[in-house]
Amino acid sequence: MAAIFPFRPRRRVMSVKSITSNPVRREHSPFAAVAAVTLLTGIGAGLGGMLLALLLHGIQHVAYGYSVTHAISAESFLQGVTGAAPGRRVLVLAICGLVAGLGWWALYRFGRPLVSIREAVKSDDPQMPLASTTAHALLQIVTVALGSPLGREVAPREISSALAGWLSRRAGLSVAQSRIMVACGAGAGLAAVYNVPLGGAVFVLEVLLGTFGWPALVPAIVTSSIAALVAQAGLGNEHQYLVPSMTLSASLVVWSVVCGPLFGAAAWGFTELMKRSRAAAPKDWRLPVLSLLNFAIIGVLAMHFPQLPGNGKGPAGLAFDGGLTIGLAAMLLVLKIVITASSLRAGAEGGLLTPGLANGALLAIVLGGVWSLFWPGASSGAFAVVGATAFLAASMQMPITAVVLVFEFTRVSQDFLIPVLLAVGGALLAFQACTKWAPALQPGFGLNWGGVGKAR
Template sequence: MSVKSLTSQPVRRERGSLPALAVVTLLTGLGAGLGGMLLALLLHGIQHLAYGYSVTHLISGESFLQGVSAAAPERRVLVLTLCGLVAGLGWWALYRFGRPLVSIRQAVKSDDPQMPLLSTTVHAVLQIVTVALGSPLGREVAPREIGSMLAGWLSRRAGLSVAQSRIMVACGAGAGLAAVYNVPLGGAVFVLEVLLGTFGWTALVPAIVTSAVAALVAQAGLGNEHQYLVPSLTLSASLVVWSVVCGPIFGAAAWGFTEITKRSRAAAPKDWRLPVLSLLNFAIIGVLAMHFPQLLGNGKGPAGLAFDGGLTIGLAAMLLVLKVVITVSSLRAGAEGGLLTPGLANGALLAIVLGGLWSLIWPGASLGGFAVVGATAFLAASMQMPITAVVLMFEFTRVSQDFLIPVLFAVGGAYLGFQACAKWLPSLQLGFGFNWGAGSKAR
């Protein structure tokens, strides 16, 4: 069903001019890059204030995990309690007083691809603020929403056709992703594979241009750095065979994760219960973080530890269970955010467990190698984007192209495992249907 127009203006003509399309493409890349850069700087600034980073540490790039670990345990509880207040009151006020939100997928399929400017901006900023304070959800949706919102507004102003506007809204989302994570190719492939489902020239050219421009603009403020510092990893026969054997396991795990997060998000309240549940949820996460600071944030910390081989099997298993629980509970309480980096972290942690056990039988592969392969497989299956996941992981980590072999084996197995579970297993009833409230938001 198409989303109704947010304005009273008539539907645009069937074809917009190529010069107008070129201008919108360039401005979308510039705007998404600037928006992604500002959101990332806001994230880092709030983390600095909340957990007591020094200015020197902020400039030198001290990780969020290092800053959280150095903070007093009581401070973690206090900051997470504040996060619950911000999340609960912020989203309750947005649902109560703001215009109805339009997701990126809805806008891409709409006959009038527009997203409300103020509500979308507030929604994005709330995601960034809560993730900075320690929410376990991802920050990637916020820059995508800002990029799509801007692209829709520019398309209307330029008089582009509906088809062109849909493409530009999708490109705005990919450009936002490219900007905040410095993944120009990943952003473009995300547009083509996930949002538009086509690699045709009319979509390919603006997708590549907007993502490249956005990444270049964001580098001016964030630097030309990749997300994860991964040590030199070597390929082994043990890792290749493991990727074939364990690929379907990652797919099954990804299917279960997708089911419970989907149900939790659909059941999240929008009324007065949202602030209450949000405050309770994040206060509990703060207590857990007194002992496990790795839980805080979007999952970059534990994923980085996994890639670096800095986790034991026992700690990885504990973090995996707790990470899934707090991600699900945060969605159920009404918090918003992405699942890209949380899914990547889950895959890396699961890979440490499976890879560590495998090494007892067939040694020779590093734990970091297992983590890279497993994270890609889980991400590909959980978000149903195999090509995008592979591209993103190689841009995230800059690992050797030799790893394409086990990564592709694992991704293929995970994708098939996910599809098999979706086809043959009944819908899970996992206990998240309590009558706390209702509401469903497509992301």
């Protein structure tokens, strides 16, 4: 029988149950996964940045009672605060203190521990808690809208990075790819909220990743471009500052060389002060108390100086436009530094990009005004553009990003690259010299409330 009927292996018949319980895993293309996450991160960052910006402007209009029915460009925040009654400014800033104090206290008390973008980019598990990160970002937007002197740029970066991390995990990207996408999310958020696609991409490459290699370069450019394009649907294709036509002069070039190191030294002092202020901030019951007290004082100051509330865009715009005297610029510079440090010390959170930009512009008005007494020929706005770039580049240690951002912010002529780069170079050298030598010369520098933040 065996010869007549040769042996044939029995075919295994799989039931429907066995098929559904043991699905065949299909390998997806790594390129397709990265491309999908890149596309979705850019779209998500654009939508997130647009919504956060609209929320910010909506709160500003309602809080200070100006141009409620018209769009963003109808009236500036500085004009709205200036037009509000002095008592209303105090009330709004006091509410800001309550929101900041109670909000961040509740987040630290009940929320999951926050993970910064830098920590996520360096982590083996580049994830940021979505709920806590979203709450943290919304608190920043609300408080800046109500008059906090800190920057609003961190909020869209955090939300976009958290989204990128979540998408990367869902797509099964590797750790290295996920880190790149988290960084790209941050750049895309910056690009969306300020309409700076190139600046957002360069920020990713220079500041967060420290590489311009192709695996990082392509997604950084694509995500930031898509985010800026999506955000324009709701915010319009506008740049941040309206700068009058300015011309290059020999006086400005020489001033940039001479004063560049002064901006670097000032940026070092500002950075150290902010670092110690943030390190000393409480996270317990003292946070609401200090926050309310701090912002109430800012409200009193705002009764006489309506330029103080907000992230510094108003004073910077006045500096670029040549609308400040030397005396007023000096007073605003001192007060802006003090209230920025005190807000961080009280427990509020926010960025330092736009405050740093404003400080540089105000310092440039003072230095440029004195310089013009001896060598006229440059406008105060030209001094402000150069000084703002140098201060920002040194304070945040991102020279390329700072140059790109300021040129995208202002759309100033490319002729200004020469004085800008000269000032940035001098500022960076001075900042590095201060970092190396200053701690040995003055170990007690900086704020020291409660014994916190003594060591660097």
